[in-house]
Amino acid sequence: MTASDALPHLIDSGCLTPFGDDIATHRALIEGRLAIAPHPVLGAEGGDSVPLALLPGRCLDETANPAWLGPLRTLAGRFKDGGWGQPRRPVIVTSSNFGVGSLYAFRRADHDPGHLDHGTPCSSTNLLRRHFGWGPDVTIYSHACVSAHLGLLQATRRVASNTADEVLVFSYDFLSPFVTGGFHALKILNEGFPAPYQRRETGSIALGDGAAYAIVGRRKGDFRLTAQRVYNEHHHFTANRPDGTGFRRVFDELGAAAKGRRVWLKGHGTGTLEAGRLEAEAFAAVFPEAPLVGWKGSLGHTLGSCGLVELAIAVQCMRTRQAPGTVGTQSPCFTPNVATSPLNLNAMDSVICASNAFGGAHAAFILSDA
C-alpha cells in the first residue's frame, strides 16, 4: 500500500454527456440507447460520415464564443461554492484537446481572432477560471486519454501529502474537426459504429463530447478511490506492446489490491480490435470471474475526459446497484466475461475503472463503497 492509498475519499462527482448529467446518462445506457450518430468528419467542410456523440444543439465546427462553455457552466454550478483554486483547495484541470478546435477554426475556417482567446491548454483553462470564479491555484495535466486518471492520482497525493484539504478535478474534451480529422486519418474513426470487445472483422471507434468533475478529500464520502496505478510502456505512439504486458502490469497490481473484494470491471473499450482484445484478455486473466463492460459504444470516446466521465457513471451504478452492459456489442466477444446486458451489482462492492492512451499509457483504479 502506498501513502496515497490510505486517505482520500471521493466526496462528489458528476458528468455531462449528450444524454445529460450522470443520472440521465446512466439511465440511457441502461436502456441501451446510443448517443452517437453519423456526422461529416470535417463538419462544414464535409468528408466521410463517422459516428460522433455531440452535445444537443452543438455542431462540430467551433464558434468564437465556444458552444461548450454554457454546458460546462451548468456542470460547474454543481460545485460552485467551493472556493476552488485557492490554497488548500486547488483545481486540477485535465483534457487532451482543451480548446484546440478553436485553432482549427481560426486557421481553416473564419480566421476570427476571437478563437485565439482559448486555443491553447492554458488559455482554454484561463477561460474556465474567469467564468467559474476559480482562484489561481490550478494545475493542468494533459496525457491524452489517461489525463483524467492523472488528475485523480495527483488529487489523492495532494490530500495525502497535506498540501491540500480538498481537490477539484475537472475534465473536458469537446470534438472538433481537428480531432475527428486526426482519428479519421489514423483510419480507426470510420463509417462503422463501435462494438467494444466484439470479435469482428473491422475495428471502429466513435468519438464523443464529455466533461466531468470529481472532488477528492478527507471528508467522508460514499466512495473511496484506491490502488491508483499508471504505467507507460512507450512501445509505439499508437499501439500497445503486442504481448499485452502494459495492461497486465497495471491489472496485476490491481488484482493484488482487490483481493477479497467482489469486483466488476469498467474497461477502456473504444472499439479497436487489437487494444480491445489485449485489454479483455488481460482482464480475464487477472479477474476471471468479474464481468467486463465498456460504454464507448454509446457515448463515443470522450478522450482526455473519459476516465472522469466514466467514473461519474460508475458512481451512479454503485448507487443504483445496476451497471449498463457493453452497449453496441454483440456476441461473439474476445472473452466470455464481456457483459452485453446490464449487470445487477447487489453482490458487488467495487469496480475497477481502466483507461489507456497513445504512447501505451495505462491507468486504472478501484472505486469502492466507503
Added chain:
Amino acid sequence: MLELYIQTLHTDEAGLETPAATRERLKSSFPAGAARRMTQLGMLVGTCLRPLSPETQDTIVYLSQFGESRSLEAYLDSFPCASPTLFQTSIHPGGLQQMLIGRQIAIGTVFPLSGDAQLVSEGLVTAMTAESPRVIICGGEERGTWLTEHNAAAEQSFAFALAATQERGDTCIGTLRINEGDVNAPGLTLLDWFRLLNTRTPYLGPAGAGWNLDLEWH
C-alpha cells in the same frame, strides 16, 4: 516544506535556431534515421533526458506550455487531408515520448503539465509529492511560426532535464524547496525557470500563486 535534491542537470538553449539546424546539431545523439522523424522539441528534450538514463521506477514530470507547436501548425495546414503522423506528434506529451519510444523505455508514472504562471510551481509540487525515490523534471518549448505571432507558441526553443531525489546523497548539486506562499504573487514562467537552471542561478521567491521556491546550488 517539500524538498528534493538535484543530482544531475542538462540544458539546451536553442533560442532562435531552426529545426533543421537543431537536427543537424543533435542527430548524433539518436539512432540513425530517428532524428529525421523527430520534432525540434523532441530532439531537445531527448538530448537533455538521455544522460539521465530514465528507468521504469522513475517518475517523470514534463513541463511545456505550448508543446509541439511546429507539429500543430503543420497538422492544421495538412487539412483537408489530415496527416496521421502530424496528428500523433502534435499531442501532448509527444516531445517527451519521442525519445522514450525510440529507446523503448517504459516509465511508471508520467505527469505531463501545461500552463503559464502556475506551470513551474505546480510541476514542482507534482514532483515533490511523487512516491518514487527519483523524479525527473524535464521540459521545454519549440519556437513556433504563425502560432507565435498569436501568442499561442513560444518565441524561443529550449529544453532541460534534471534528476532529483528525496535523499541528499554524495553527488547532490542543488536543492529545491517549496513552501506555501502568497497566493497573489506572480509565477515563474517556464523560460524563467529554464534560465535559472541554465545559469545555475540561486533563487528565493515566488514560484507561482501560493508557492515560494528556494533553489540552492552546491
